[in-house]
Amino acid sequence: MTAHISLSGSKFAIEDGETVLECLTRNGVHVPHACCAGVCQSCLMRATDGEIPAAAQAGLKPTYVNQGLFLTCQCKPVGDMTLCPVGGGELDVPVQVADRVMLNHNVLCLRLGLEKDFVCEPGQYITLKNRAGVARSYSVANDPESDGYMELHIRLFPGGLMSDFLRTEAEVGAQMIIRGPAGNCFYVSDDAGQFPIVLAGTGTGLAPLYGIVRRALAKGHTGPIRLFHGALREADLYLVEQLKRVQGVHGNFSYIPCVLEGEAGRYYSCGHIEDMVMASLAGDKQAIRLFLCGAPEFVKSLKQKAFLAGVRSSHIHSDAFLPTKNVATAA
Ligand SMILES: Cc1cc2nc3c(=O)[nH]c(=O)nc-3n(C[C@H](O)[C@H](O)[C@H](O)COP(=O)(O)OP(=O)(O)OC[C@H]3O[C@@H](n4cnc5c(N)ncnc54)[C@H](O)[C@@H]3O)c2cc1C
Ligand code: FES
Incomplete structure (x- = not known):
């Protein structure tokens, strides 16, 4: 039986395997979206009637779930649904x-x-x-x-x-x-901040890591904190002086800029950030908290390697910066 979605007085038939986002976009209804992978939450809508598949609410805050909000890019209806857009002032x-x-x-x-x-x-x-x-x-x-x-x-x-x-x-x-x-990529301390922290990011993957480092230091984290920032060329690094200053003030913090196409003898390390991070995962791997952010391939690869090397999966926090995926619009 074909499922239908009703929205603002219009009714649309869902095609085989289609998501709500795909159906609405195909019918010329604009729904903001970006990742199409259930991560960015830009495609939220509310269901006022009908069953919301569990996958369409995975990762949402309980308050969103209770309000009937769901991710249209992850929602393959199992029956008829009545929807309403999320009002501007609400979220x-x-x-x-x-x-x-x-x-x-x-x-x-x-x-x-x-x-x-x-x-x-x-x-x-x-x-x-x-x-x-x-x-x-x-x-x-x-x-x-x-x-x-x-x-x-x-x-x-x-x-x-x-x-x-x-x-x-x-x-x-x-x-x-x-x-x-x-997202769950943030600093949480459960043992007076003594555990080792390794953070690695490429490009603007530095943004969340910079925030996490400052939060950990502000909370008095005493364990070693190592921050690896990967860039293709030296010109792609940023916040170098600020991070060197933080390193000068906090003895437990090390900043390791890594440049793939770098020049030997400069202030950064030359080579692949993944190799440098893996080489740094010595000692008590069970205790290490690992934070990975940036290019999706980098995050996926390092997550796998670190897990296989002995870092606990519950201690690996990551955000892959998924690129935008545009859904086909009405012809
Ligand atoms: C959870 C999450 C967190 C993110 N955090 C950040 C962040 O802190 N800082 C940040 O800069 N970005 C971040 N991003 C990525 C960001 O959301 C956008 O995808 C990015 O800014 C591009 O948006 P845009 O509208 O400028 O380009 P779009 O209109 O989305 O893309 C247009 C074109 O830009 C180019 N392009 C876009 N993204 C990429 C890419 N990743 N690699 C190569 N080419 C690309 C391509 O040519 C593409 O066709 C994050 C993404 C996610 C999912
Ligand atoms: S979560 Fe639906 S588009 Fe990103």
Whole structure:
């Protein structure tokens, strides 16, 4: 039997194996989306009637689940559903661009002023929306509650929808919207902060890791903390001086920039970040907490290697920066 979805007085038939997002988009209904993998939460809608498959609510906060919210990109209806869009004020938090500065040739540091309280752990991610309805996930590089603003590190891609908006329109004072937070990549201490921490990220994968390092140090973490930042070329590194300063102040913190196409004898290590991280996983592997962020292939590969080398899977926290997957629109 064909399942139907009803939305704002219209009724659409679900094709075989189709998700709600695919069906609505095929019928010309705009639903913001980005990863199509159940991660970014930009495609949320509410079901007012009908069964929501469990997979469509995996990873959502209990308050979202209780409100009937679900991820349209993960929802393959098992029967008829009645939907309503998530109203603007419900989940959307207004923010204002407070500051913007380039951290290197293609990474923008965007600071967003918060008009109301927004509780978020450094290292979690939020969904940033512009006025055209483009929604993308970005990791939080600071503690917004204590700083009073949110800091994001955003790689600007040529031709990227959000990148182009941020490059040309997001001046200081511009209004934007955030939603969230989501994700489990953040610092939690359960033994007075004595365990070893290894953090590794490529590109803007540094953003959540920078937040986690600062949170751990602020909480008085005493175990060794090693931060590996991987870049293709030296010019792709950023926050080098800030991280060297943190290293100078905190004896238990080491900053290891790794450049693949580097020059020997400079301040960074030359070679593949994965090799360097694996070589550093010595000692009590059962105790190590590992944080991995950035390019999806890098995160997946290192996660597997670290697990096989003896790091407990419950101690590996990661966020893969999945690229946008566009769903086919109405012909
Ligand atoms: C959980 C999560 C956290 C994230 N955190 C961050 C973060 O902290 N900082 C950050 O910079 N990004 C982060 N991302 C990625 C971010 O959400 C966007 O995918 C990215 O900013 C591109 O958006 P865009 O609209 O500019 O480009 P899009 O319009 O999405 O893409 C347009 C074009 O840009 C290019 N492009 C886009 N992404 C990539 C890529 N990954 N590799 C190569 N080419 C690409 C491609 O040519 C693509 O066709 C995160 C993603 C996820 C899922
Ligand atoms: S979670 Fe649905 S598009 Fe990302």
